[in-house]
Amino acid sequence: MKPRAVAALPPWAKAAVVVVVVVALVATGLRLMNRLDGFFGTETHDRSGPALLKSVRDMSRYDAASGNFQVVVDLEKDTKYLPDAIRGTRTLYIGAGTVDAYVDLGKVDPGDVRVNKDRTSATLRLPHAQLGKPALDTDRSYAVSKQRGLLDRLGDLFSDNPNDERAVRKLAARHIGDAAKDSGLTGRAEGNTTDMLEGLLHSLGFEKVRVSYGT
Numbered sequence: 001m002k003p004r005a006v007a008a009l010p011p012w013a014k015a016a017v018v019v020v021v022v023v024a025l026v027a028t029g030l031r032l033m034n035r036l037d038g039f040f041g042t043e044t045h046d047r048s049g050p051a052l053l054k055s056v057r058d059m060s061r062y063d064a065a066s067g068n069f070q071v072v073v074d075l076e077k078d079t080k081y082l083p084d085a086i087r088g089t090r091t092l093y094i095g096a097g098t099v100d101a102y103v104d105l106g107k108v109d110p111g112d113v114r115v116n117k118d119r120t121s122a123t124l125r126l127p128h129a130q131l132g133k134p135a136l137d138t139d140r141s142y143a144v145s146k147q148r149g150l151l152d153r154l155g156d157l158f159s160d161n162p163n164d165e166r167a168v169r170k171l172a173a174r175h176i177g178d179a180a181k182d183s184g185l186t187g188r189a190e191g192n193t194t195d196m197l198e199g200l201l202h203s204l205g206f207e208k209v210r211v212s213y214g215t
Contacts, residue, residue, distance in 0.1 A: 060106030062196070064129065064189035070096045070140075071175040075168045090147040093165070095172025096140035099180035100132040101189035121208040122201050128213045129189035134176040136169055143168070 076090040103126055112125040143165060194211040201209045 061102040061104045062193055063100050063102045063132075064192040064196070065101040065185050067099050067101070067180055067183055067185045068096070069099065069134075069176045069179050069183075070094065071172055071179065073168055073172045073175065075171055090145075091165070091168050092144040092146075093168045093172060094142055094144060095136060095169065095176065097134050097136040097173060097176045099134050099176060099185065101129050101180075101185040102132060103127065103129050103189060103193045115206075120206060121210075122206050123210045123212075124197060125212050125214065126190075126193065129186040129193070131177070131180050131186060134173040134180065136173050136176070141169070141172065 071094075073093040073095055074090070075093065105126070107127045108124070114123045115121070190213055197211055198209045
């Protein structure tokens, strides 16, 4: 009996085999480099230059409240007509950060502050409290899992920043900012500002202090 002829592989299958072989060789090389680093040891040298002062500006706002937030970001990027195993990423990220609420005292006009002749009563009108930009805490923020397709893994090998997380960090900061808007943080900031000003003016001899907010 004659042996059956083996069917020729289509071009796309040959290309897939080549890609798999290349990935296996690269992975083996990386493992070997890691072992060599452990054998010879590595050293870290900080050759950074001195920090330069670029600008200075005066601050006139009173930071009256600060909120701590945490969000779980599930960011997935797909490519049309390609399965996720070939091209696609999915990152599960824990983002932790703070948002400050402040009252801008620099916007208070002379007409917004009224004091009686005996300096026993004061009325102040301040602008409403505002929210600052979300500040992501990198020490408390981390990626729980990362799933990447084959092509994405290959791209990371030739990337200057293979673990780039800017997109997921930006999304985490946006979600934290949205949460701060619904947290009542500005109301708390206005209450704290009122308490601060009342205590300050009472210590200066004012008996009646009224603080209001508005444009």
